[in-house]
Amino acid sequence: MHFDTLAIQATHQTDPTTGAVVPPIHLSTKFERDPETYELVGPYGYTRFSNPNRDAFEGALATLEGGAVGMAFGSGQAATMSLLQALRPGDHVVMPRQCYFSTPMLLEQVFHPWGLTYTRVEMSDVQAVQAAIHENTRLVWVETPSNPLLTLTDLLLIAQMAHEAGALVVADNTWPTPVLQRPLDLNCDIVMHSTTKYIGGHSDVLGGALVFKDANNELATRVRQIQQLGGAVPSPFDCWLLSRGLRTLGVRVRAQQATAQAIAEFLEGHSRVERVYYPGLDSHPQRALAKQQMNGPGAMLSFDVKGEAEDALRVCGNLKLFTRATSLGGTESLIEHRPTIEGIHTMAPPNSLRMSVGLEHAEDLIADLDQALKYGR
Numbered sequence: 001m002h003f004d005t006l007a008i009q010a011t012h013q014t015d016p017t018t019g020a021v022v023p024p025i026h027l028s029t030k031f032e033r034d035p036e037t038y039e040l041v042g043p044y045g046y047t048r049f050s051n052p053n054r055d056a057f058e059g060a061l062a063t064l065e066g067g068a069v070g071m072a073f074g075s076g077q078a079a080t081m082s083l084l085q086a087l088r089p090g091d092h093v094v095m096p097r098q099c100y101f102s103t104p105m106l107l108e109q110v111f112h113p114w115g116l117t118y119t120r121v122e123m124s125d126v127q128a129v130q131a132a133i134h135e136n137t138r139l140v141w142v143e144t145p146s147n148p149l150l151t152l153t154d155l156l157l158i159a160q161m162a163h164e165a166g167a168l169v170v171a172d173n174t175w176p177t178p179v180l181q182r183p184l185d186l187n188c189d190i191v192m193h194s195t196t197k198y199i200g201g202h203s204d205v206l207g208g209a210l211v212f213k214d215a216n217n218e219l220a221t222r223v224r225q226i227q228q229l230g231g232a233v234p235s236p237f238d239c240w241l242l243s244r245g246l247r248t249l250g251v252r253v254r255a256q257q258a259t260a261q262a263i264a265e266f267l268e269g270h271s272r273v274e275r276v277y278y279p280g281l282d283s284h285p286q287r288a289l290a291k292q293q294m295n296g297p298g299a300m301l302s303f304d305v306k307g308e309a310e311d312a313l314r315v316c317g318n319l320k321l322f323t324r325a326t327s328l329g330g331t332e333s334l335i336e337h338r339p340t341i342e343g344i345h346t347m348a349p350p351n352s353l354r355m356s357v358g359l360e361h362a363e364d365l366i367a368d369l370d371q372a373l374k375y376g377r
């Protein structure tokens, strides 16, 4: 089946008791036991452990990623935290130098004091990755395309290197989504999502998820314990919204991607733009890898405005259709100055802007960018 068909099939269950075509939201935190046997009446007991809406979302996402088991969390960071917590003090993690900046921050500030060791590495440098993998390496973290400069990592190659050393590979698949990239098909072991982004898709729900390729994975069992006992779980309503998001994920991402491609081409030809970072352009140094491991370049892009930080901020301030806000993956186009958000440790040039392309018409967005770039100097 194609992704779009699978997305509808995986999220559509007619309610057997009422015939409701859209699944009901089960807000109940507790479920009753039988008076005779004291067995639970249904498969559920207490919502921290599991809940019909969470089960449905976890199953649907696992299907769409081609994995065996899915686990949903209260945020992307809660998913990352639960995975890192499943390691043991003394274990080593390989972490990209360039990725969503709170991921290494969590490792450095919370899990390093707790006993995890780590090496930050440029993931596109194969030799550097090889050198960073030690015998106590349990996990190699990958984020491709990376935030904020859209550098790609060769998933097949990294998975091979990690497996040779007995380590697992986790891919943060938040940006491409399973519509454009399925890391488990490329030999990765775990997929991580901030479902806050494209999967929720409407900037109104915070969430995270992990999908494991193998249900019998020891780490998967441990993470499930941490999810159920630690309790960093999403509410039933959040899970219901996320399942709804999955139904339109394919059409949204493809429409946003088509507009992003048009914008990237427009920006690349603009005299006030120094550089565009987008794997859908021939100028992207890893265009071939993008074609090989992705179904499309996605709807995120960054670009450098000619000049200094103040020039980039001026363009940002002149835009009328783009919302100046952090995050990504919603229906509204967003623009942000990542160096301001990330602070002194940022990898983003001071004159760069990052864009999450929404569902507005491409011509309107391009006209807005054109007027914003035309300020007098």
Ligand SMILES: *Cc1c(COP(=O)(O)O)cnc(C)c1O
Binding pocket: 075, 076, 077, 078, 100, 102, 103, 143, 147, 172, 174, 175, 193, 194, 195, 196, 197, 206, 207, 208
């Ligand atoms: C937003 C984001 C995260 C963190 O997710 P939250 O839902 O904000 O906790 C992790 N990775 C990437 C790539 C993200 O964009």
